Amino acid sequence: MTASDVLRLNDLGLEAPARLLGGFGLNLVRVAAGEAIPGSYWGDCEAGVIGACVYARDDTPVHSLLHEACHLIVLPPERRAAVHTDATDSIEEEDAACYLQIVLAERLAGVGSDRLMRDMDTWGYSFRLGSTRAWFEQDADNARDWLVQRGLLTEATALTA
Template sequence: MVHYENLNSDSIKELLSHYGIQINCSAPGVAIPHSFWGTPEAGRKKNRLYIRADTPIHSILHESCHYICMPEEQRSLPHVDAKGSAMEENATCYLQILLADHIDGYSSSQLMKDMDAWGYSFRLGSSYAWFTQDAEEVLQWLINQQIINSQSIPTWKLRDTYFESRPLNETILKPHR
């Protein structure tokens, strides 16, 4: 398992800065604020990511990708749980795999090993099998949300709105005032 202290922190900060995410690093032995899973896992509140030196990189990327993939109105809420759909959770996992290759000294291959070691659960077993054989719908969702392009390259954009759960033929009416 690779931790924040094992890699170049500038590389991680630079990656996350593309999305307006700021890292707050707690001292050793101090509980990490806003962590859904508890210390040493990353915590997030709005665009602030809370970590320690012993926070796993997969956790840093996962919480960051939740922020990237959630709808705009969700990002400003103060809760710890991302409260996303199954598609958002899968998109978070897929995007963190893509972003791992943008961290000096780390890779998507290492991230998937760390995900499996931590206990991420996928229908086909390993994160690699899921990523390469069972994530076409997730890939298309990320492209449709303009989070990545058709070559699976990050656009460095946050998801804008929450259209994914509405049928295409559904019209949303707002009352006139």
């Protein structure tokens, strides 16, 4: 699989991801083809964040859309409102966003955690055990615990919202 094979927003449409993000008080804003994505840290087709909005184009990878949304989800509302482009410099919040995006992928038909983890590996996410799956299954207890402590997950890794 190559980076061109990862799932993109145009593979899902806007409705299901917008509904998922809306459940967390976020707005998904579609950006026109060829336009720069507001609030994108990495540029190109990567999703962007400003306040409670996640910006994406049809060519935005689903993993990027979920990852940036998860950065906002893990923040308390008072911090979320101040976000523009760079959501955090916290390793704990970064790990929590990575973990949560895998869990949220199960809520999107045609995605699921297996596909999302493969796409994350293809795109170049880097984990010390060598793959997203190995990290998620063997090395992400700190991220899961962080999410449980903040009421975003249950001990059984179920979403609370």
